[in-house]
Each structure stands twice: as structure tokens, then as C-alpha cells.
Amino acid sequence: MPEGDSVYRAAARLHETLAGRVLTTADLRVPAHATAGLAGRRVLEVAPRGKHLLTRLEGGLTLHTHLRMDGRWEVYRPGERWAGGPAWQIRAVLGTEEGTAVGYRLPVVELLRTADEQRAVGHLGPDLLGPDWDQAEAVRRLLAHPGRPVAEALLDQRNLAGIGNVYANELCFLAGVTPWTPVGELPRPDRLVERARQLLDANRLRDGHVTTGDTRRGHQHWVYGRAGRPCPRCGTPVLTAQQGTPPQERVAFWCPYCQRGPAPEARSTGARPGPGGGGRRPGR
């Protein structure tokens, strides 16, 4: 699951390559849009909205894409070899004279009228990296269902948009509560939301979703991906367990000393998430 800061960076890269330029190639490899004639149109801008990407084109069209678990947009200079995966995984190609954006494994590729963008992203809560960020509204939405486990509420993009599994786990650690703590029992929900915004903002221009302030590999997180290893604050082994029910399940990490609240029976040694930090259940 991508985090909002990764999507923000992807949008910035695409914007730099495409905005203000005329599409010389446009190829949407999804049945509904295979014949959409977009070549010849100018790209106006590429904007992130939570974890969604909106590529706005002249003529009132928007290409809506979402990365979900494995999707990626790569940018190549003219003549550069495309290296993001096998050709059959390519879902979209947008080329200008300066470069080509290639979308791999995109589960959502949807062409809509710019006037209808709300249909695609209207359900989202305040965008943590958006120009219209509204902290009070995000807190209000989070607390609307006070019995909900805090990690689950943070991941629900209708409450606030941009948090994936890394930040959900790390924010629980920073708040001193387990991921299963009812969101209504958070001592300072406003502070948690403010922290979320600060973290995504600090990481919007760099890789790694750093929450500790330490950018060295292996030191970037308090508990995420650290099952069985000592908590950096107190030394207690970090625990891990599955949270949620399929297909929405993911791996939760927490320190049983630093974090108070309900927790299931846990394993102290678990497989670490694979490359990309998807936070999926180990072994799947």
C-alpha cells in the first residue's frame, strides 16, 4: 500500500515531465479506453489527491490512476530503456518530446471529465499533503466512530487521505497506544493528526517514510517492519500480529511496553514485509 508521500513524489515527477507539454504518445492499455485519442492534447498538470493521481489534460479530461499495492509510474528520457517490468504489466503510456511516463501494474486507469473528478476522489477526507488540508475536519471524521481501532481509522481514506500501513503503525507508537485502541480513547487525537501531517510533509521529498528522524537504513522506523527486534526507545522486542479481516488484513507492529491498550495474542518473531514495505501478511 503506498503512502501519501510516495504518491506526492510520483505526481511531482510526472508533473515535471508532462505539464505544459503536448502528448506525442498516449496509450491506455485498458479495454474501456484503448481507443481514447489523447495524443495532441497538452497536459495541464498532474496533481496528487491522497493516494490518487489526477493527470489533467486540455479539453476538460482527467486521467485518474491509483497505485494500490504494486503500481508505479516511471519516467524515462527519450531513448532510455523502460525497466519497470514486463511489457504486459504496462497499463498507460504518456509521452512528450522530453520524456515518457509509463504506468506499470496500475489497478485503476480511468479517463473522466475533469468536471467529474469528484466521482473518483470526492469520498476522500482532508488530504494530508493537499493545499486545502483541514485538520479539524480530519479529527472530526476520525472520531465519528469512536469505537474503531485507531490504525484502522487512520487507514480509512474517507477520514483523512494519505496514510498507509507504515504511518498507521508508527503514529500509534508515537501516540503511545496499540493499533487496536479505540480511536475515541486517544488522549490527544488532534496531536496525532498534526503529527501525521508533519511526518508526511517531512518525507514528501525523500524515500523511506522516516518517522524517527534517523534516515539510516534500519533506523527509519520505531516499530514498523521490526518484529522481534528491540524497540529503539526501551529495548523490549517489538511484537507483530495480523489486524483486520481479509482482504483488508495487514500486519500491525507495536511495542508492548511503550504502547498501552488492547492487543491480540502476538508473535514476537515474524517475517518482515518484503521489498516495498507493503505491509501484507508475511508469506503471501
Ligand SMILES: [Zn+2]
Ligand atoms: Zn518500547
